[in-house]
Ligand SMILES: Nc1nc2c(c(=O)[nH]1)N[C@H]1C(S)=C(S)[C@@H](COP(=O)(O)OP(=O)(O)OC[C@H]3O[C@@H](n4cnc5c(=O)[nH]c(N)nc54)[C@H](O)[C@@H]3O)O[C@H]1N2
């Protein structure tokens with residue numbers, strides 16, 4: 001084989017971008033011999049960042065779980081067989097369902113960075129047990145934004161940062177965290193172009209802020225006043241697009257009324273941003289033809305997060321920056337990773353359910369509540385909530401209080417350590433996997449990654465595990481499976497017709513469709529590809545709703561239906577498959593009711609409440625604001641556990657302004673004691689003039705236990721959620737205030 005022929009295509013799984021990569025595989029060591037960017041990937045186009053080269057730390061995990069584990073009476077774990085594990089778990093969960101109802105069994109996860117297929121396969125377990133409630137990481141960052149977008153547009157809006165002439169980043173540091181394709185290259189392109197501008201809203205002078213034309217160094221947690229002041233300036237100084245508002249929006253009067261009465265000087269003052277900079281920002285937005293805005297955790301995990309999501313959107317909708325190139329749009333995707341319908345409440349504590357998710361800060365409370373409808377059992381998959389949710393100890397308490405907890409993971413994580421059962425899965429390069437974080441427009445894609453390694457014989461894919469659980473619960477009718485298999489022998493067209501017929505006769509089958517597909521269409525795929533069986537469901541829905549879009553990219557029915565043709569096209573495409581080629585006006589077809597809804601009475605009322613001032617986040621006891629969980633060069637949530645993957649900042653230092661350091665007697669490299677209401681930790685201090693006085697930051701993803709050369713578990717760095725509190729959360733979405741934790745720092 002020529003060297004070129006040995007390159008295989010896949011994707012990096014360390015952040016939501018899932019950049020295309022090409023790799024050479026060393027079968028013997030089970031690692032990547034070489035890694036480079038994929039020139040055929042429609043979004044990342046050869047781009048990769050510094051982290052992709054560290055992927056071997058994912059492949060070679062010192063704390064990989066290789067056998068199903070069951071907790072024993074002395075608190076340790078015993079290895080058990082798959083049959084025992086599946087039978088016991090199925091029996092325990094069905095017993096809990098029979099006694100307390102399926103709604104008492106909770107699902108957490110499915111939303112890693114590059115492994116979203118469990119979002120489909122887990123649905124069968126959900127249906128078989130009559131489960132109703134779930135959550136994942138989106139409910140501690142995006143649910144406020146989802147809801148706001150749903151109310152305004154009917155779906156989640158995304159920015160066209162490739163073509164904008166003004167890019168605005170709100171609480172977002174894409175230089176480190178990416179969040180859109182080719183982030184560093186795009187930021188450099190904007191910087192280089194004399195016609196393009198950038199505004200960064202961040203208390204810290206980030207690497208992204210270094211490239212900005214205007215850095216609004218807002219006081220931590222005060223973005224609501226800042227964006228209300230910018231919106232009010234637009235309205236009060238006639239800087240809005242009256243034609244766009246008249247033709248394309250509803251509810252403008254209410255918004256104008258509120259913003260007209262905002263005292264811009266007072267609000268600018270409360271935000272900590274000088275009035276002339278507020279004016280300059282408003283003028284830049286008004287003067288730009290194409291404004292694209294991206295918000296992220298700096299505001300989403302902070303005070304007034306849902307309100308800020310709304311206010312920042314008002315600034316660009318009022319100026320007509322939606323639905324044309326270089327602005328903001330609603331993409332068309334094969335699968336969605338989240339939506340924003342607010343419906344219902346959590347069963348024990350009455351927390352708001354947005355996009356079907358219980359707020360992350362309420363999950364532990366649902367288990368610990370003294371309430372007849374409290375949670376009794378939990379399945380956790382592709383998530384590490386003990387580490388990633390606020391107040392880790394509360395999540396440990398919750399897991400201990402439940403009657404049965406099951407974790408599906410590749411590693412012995414902080415969450416797995418607390419479980420009753422740990423089920424080891426194939427990793428993301430040992431099975432077919434995909435990300436649902438694909439939001440490109442006008443062309444969008446889907447990338448089904450093909451397996452590159454054979455998994456250890458003792459682990460299973462998630463789709464197989466869920467299917468076995470459903471079978472063990474007696475919820476997969478054998479007759480349906482055999483009827484469908486017979487149909488498959490004729491063709492996949494006949495199979496689909498039969499499936500539709502069976503669903504018509506017995507709608508209950510719809511719930512366990514992923515398992516049904518896994519045992520039928522899945523068996524037409526090789527074992528390692530079979531994790532993709534749920535893709536059949538996605539392509540059916542997409543092909544039914546969008547036949548014209550598929551025709552535009554050349555997907556045509558070859559006799560077994562359009563969906564089968566799309567299924568094959570995705571499976572046969574080594575890199576990502578481009579499945580839409582739209583025009584800009586198409587995005588308006590997805591705007592609910594055809595017009596953007598500007599008014600939102602609940603949030604407009606909150607603007608009124610801002611007038612009474614800004615309560616201090618800090619106190620004499622806790623004089624600092626801690627951002628707990630910053631993205632840095634070498635952080636990747638908890639996907640890479642070996643601390644050696646980091647080429648620098650191994651311990652994850654606490655960044656602090658040098659003047660604060662001097663005042664406290666802390667020099668660079670000193671140890672300090674960091675204390676919050678929830679706990680305290682010893683931290684390494686790094687002085688940095690990027691930080692504002694009074695604002696300190698710790699990285700995310702640290703504080704993991706990992707075995708050293710002797711197999712002894714060693715803790716490296718600080719786990720940020722040992723320092724956060726459940727009650728610090730948004731009024732509307734329940735999202736946490738991780739970026740604004742009151743803290744005290746003393747010489748350690
Ligand atoms: N390197 C790396 N990249 C990642 C990840 C990773 O772990 N490592 N994780 C991925 C994930 S899951 C996500 S969600 C994204 C998150 O990506 P980002 O949201 O960009 O990441 P953060 O660094 O958590 O927060 C962004 C900024 O918020 C600022 N901030 C703090 N307080 C405030 C405030 O009061 N107001 C404003 N306006 N800003 C504030 C911080 O100073 C910081 O620069 O990153 C993704 N990419």
Ligand SMILES: Nc1nc2c(c(=O)[nH]1)N[C@H]1C(S)=C(S)[C@@H](COP(=O)(O)OP(=O)(O)OC[C@H]3O[C@@H](n4cnc5c(=O)[nH]c(N)nc54)[C@H](O)[C@@H]3O)O[C@H]1N2
Nearest residue numbers: 137382383384388408409410427428628629637638720738
């Ligand atoms: N204080 C604070 N807390 C935060 C944040 C913060 O900024 N500050 N950021 C938050 C954000 S934005 C996010 S997205 C979350 C992230 O936190 P989580 O959603 O908990 O997810 P990850 O840390 O990405 O962990 C993913 C898990 O999937 C496992 N895994 C990897 N591959 C596979 C696979 O193929 N199959 C299975 N079954 N498992 C696999 C990994 O071992 C890991 O346990 O953290 C949040 N927590």
Ligand code: SF4
Nearest residue numbers: 012014015018019049
């Ligand atoms: S931007 Fe994200 S997906 Fe792309 S190479 Fe870097 S870590 Fe991997």
Ligand SMILES: [Mo]
Nearest residue numbers: 137138141637
């Ligand atoms: Mo995230």
